[in-house]
Amino acid sequence: MREKNKAVYGGQAIVEGVMFGGKTHTVSAIRRTNEEIQYYEEPIHINRTMQKLKKIPFVRGVVAIIQASINGSKHLNYSTERYGIDPKDDEKIAIEREKQKGTLATYLGLSLLAVLSFIVGKVIFTLVPVLLAATLKPIFETDFQQVVIESILKLGFLLIYIYLVSLTPFIKRVFMYHGAEHKVINAYENNIPLTIEGVQSQSRLHYRCGSSFILFTVIVGMFIYFLVPTSPLWLRIVDRLLLIPVVIGVSFEVLQLTNKVRNVPILRWVGYPGLWLQLLTTKEPTDDQVEVSIASFNRLLEVEKNNKN
Structure with a gap:
């Protein structure tokens, strides 16, 4: 049975991983080529104006979309940069970032580009x-x-x-991680143990x-x-x-x-x-993908718990 006052969490599938967001942080977990799980954490910068707008019905939806685009772009970029790259070669990512200084992405920022992309697409x-x-x-x-x-x-x-x-095989895997994200949220909300077996029993x-x-x-x-x-x-x-x-x-x-x-x-x-x-x-995820999703969600719970202390 779902608890009425339980904290609400949202998520997003990214490249070979899952991002979850809470009240104070967003956390991603991705599967690297060496099979290890790597994490990326971002604090949520609270804007007073945005917080007030999020309380206004029919206005809060637009604010939520903008924030989701901004937060999601950071995690998606993180996972995309590391897709197919051996962890030993992570230094190449830093080098590429240096080369890209002065480009349009640098001037506008990935967050702004994400919002603009959403608007143009819409x-x-x-x-x-x-x-x-x-x-x-x-x-x-x-x-x-x-x-x-x-x-x-x-x-x-x-x-x-x-x-x-x-x-396409690439998007199909993203959709599988999307299913893994939903399964974890459903397990959490239905008080099902966050084990691979427990999560896999839930709907995608x-x-x-x-x-x-x-x-x-x-x-x-x-x-x-x-x-x-x-x-x-x-x-x-x-x-x-x-x-x-x-x-x-x-x-x-x-x-x-x-x-x-x-x-x-x-x-x-x-x-x-x-x-x-x-x-x-969404697609039915593998146990390995569910493991990544569980790891991401558990890390978020840990980060937000430590942030309160």
Whole structure:
């Protein structure tokens, strides 16, 4: 049985590892080529303004996405740099960093680049279906039809993209670590011992997953777009861009709601569409991958415990 007042933790799959985040720190564990597990720890820098914004419904979702992009980029970069490199050659990483001084990444910073990448991706993902739906105006004439076909196209692009990338061995392994991350969180929340056997007994799906959030932006966006006109095209494009923060904010609240009612028999189905999408974005992990995920989570618990003392 899940404890109501238990601390809430989130995670993210990275290259050959898993990152977990708590209140004060984020911690990653990755599997190196020599089979050893290596850790990377980052304190969470608390910004008072951000903390206040995170308490405001419909605004906190945008803040959460920005912070997740910033924190996740650091750990993803850490794991990517060490992917396929023998630990004995870690000095090469430091040398490469020195060579890259003065590049765009140095000036803007990886954190800012991560946020910009998210924004650009979101804009493209939002506008392409709009333009394609507009070309079908002779067939789907009404605003209602246009919004529906736009949403169907957006959902189709999302599913096709995820499916295609999941076919590559590299992304498949990342999705397996994603499954390992969910299993550890489920084990923790259900008071299951954090052993390989205990964690493997848990579901690889989780109501609070970012994959569910992405799907909800499509569903929520459709209902919000019903409230604005689809013509002329320039106004439709402007509306879609201006409504991106609104869609994100509302979708985040929907995601939180589905997590709260997941144990209510009648209401748990609200989160099912997000869980169905996770059948694509997660894969069953191996015991070795679960071991890495457990190690990452245990290190986070240890770091945050020591931080309190």
